[in-house]
Amino acid sequence: MGSIQEPTEELDVLLVGAGFGSFTLMNRLRKQGLKVKIYEKGAASGGIWYWNCYPGARVDSDTPIYQLFDKDLWEDFTFKERYAGGPELRRYFEYIEKKWDLKKDITYNKHVDGATFDEKIHKWTVDTSDGAEVICKWFIPCIGFASKKFTPPFKGLSDFRGDVYHTAIWPQHGINFKGKRVAQVGTGASGIQCIQEIGPKAKHLTIYQRTPNYCLPMNQRKLDPEEEERKKKDGTYEKNFAKTYTTFAGFLYDFLEKNTFDDTPEEREKLFERLMVEEGGFRFWLNTYKDMLYDQKANDEAYNFWKKTVRKRIADPKKQELLAPDQPPHPWGTKRPSLEQNFYEVVSMDHVDIIDVNTDKIIEITEKGIRTESGIVEVDILVLATGFDSVTGSLAQLNIQGTTGGTIADHWASGTKTAMGIAIAEFPNMFFLYGPQAPTAFSNGPSCTAVQADWVEKTIKDLESQKITRFEAKAGTEDEWARRMKEEWDASLFPLAKSWYQGANIPGRRVEPLNWAGGIPAYIKTLDDSIANDYQGWNII
């Protein structure tokens, strides 16, 4: 609680977080005549693109689908690169704010601490960091899957006398690495992008790697504005956005209709070459044989091609084995692959070292650097690219109390439970976007939020028109969704990787499927069915 007490504000809808999800919903719910506001803890919009402003931050989804699908937005904004960088994405959010006149209803630097549902009036009372209270009928956190950073509990971290930066709360003013000795822990999506930028600038870079990242070539390129204009006019953009509703991950491509061994080795090689090297991006992951993520032998074919291709770019045999090991530590694609531009060239530089923390464990951080079993490396700057308490951490960290008085963390104490990845039993009149048990991490972000926003918009409209005041998922709806989540998960190879997809990155955390692995079309059908069957899975008052 802060010191200034402000008067209580009454809203129809409070959205938390200023990103794709809340912007979409604010625009649509305003049109229903509802009084809507966004509270954002940062000083500007963009969500992850605001906070994670580390060097080289760039999206791994390609244009045009990494944006909101509304024509009035895309007709006047053209991205400059196939994969937009952080600064361009921030400009894009500013553009939406202006175009939709959102700013007057966004309060920045306002952190939602918690909320309580009032059973008498069927409304939420929301507490914020400045001591102000807001009462709202519909409470919709749109805080993504990565708003709680994770720092490993390294012994001695606070003793380090140099500078420590976590990729998830990077200083807005940027950091100069020129001539510095740098240590970086973590080689996930954030880590790979940092290494590409920091490596060439630093005097020396030591990378502490636990698991090699199965990186794919991004094949970045500038977009031709004239060609984009043509695609806007000839209906290509509209066709593309419509397609995202029909593919597994909301991209413009999908798994092939054939299995790995339907092709001859020569055909397979040719296909892999095209997907990974010629076309690039996630095609080698999501536009490949349909059994790749389900059958170990099929997966081995993908891994071996990937290893062979990557090794050609690394001269040092030791680095080859560290970055693309002979034996895969987990099946191909069961952890999030990163898109890289020159990662393998940067890590091949003489002043860049890789320490495998599995065989040379980190013992402690000292005043001067990192001590592993083999000795100490003294550094000026320590970069922690160690990720997030992903997917559930964002919501569970807030003191949101449901009808039984327990928080979301309490509700999930014996396992994450949601109704279709969009609501929680005992938390009436609350929805969330891009969080647990939705296509979230297995989707293009704007595709997932578009699908969920469609459902929330329709549902609120239905309920408002019927003067419904209380809408809550039944426990059975959660149980059924948990069953389907597990069924999809267990059929795949995903359980075989120690990934944040299943919470395995957080020491001591329950390992469980956190993302819907059944694809966007099946997810849409589930959402649509719940409306078509008159919300039978919900208690309505």
Ligand code: N01
């Ligand atoms: O986080 P991560 P991230 N000792 O959890 C390592 C999205 N995103 O911020 O793999 C040593 O992936 C950990 O090792 P391991 C995207 O969905 C998107 O990079 O668990 N190492 C891993 O290497 C992405 O996937 C974009 O064995 C330790 C790293 O730290 C997600 O956010 C950009 C350790 C953490 O990687 C998360 O990405 C950025 C320890 N004790 C983020 N603990 C784009 O679209 C952890 N690690 C480009």
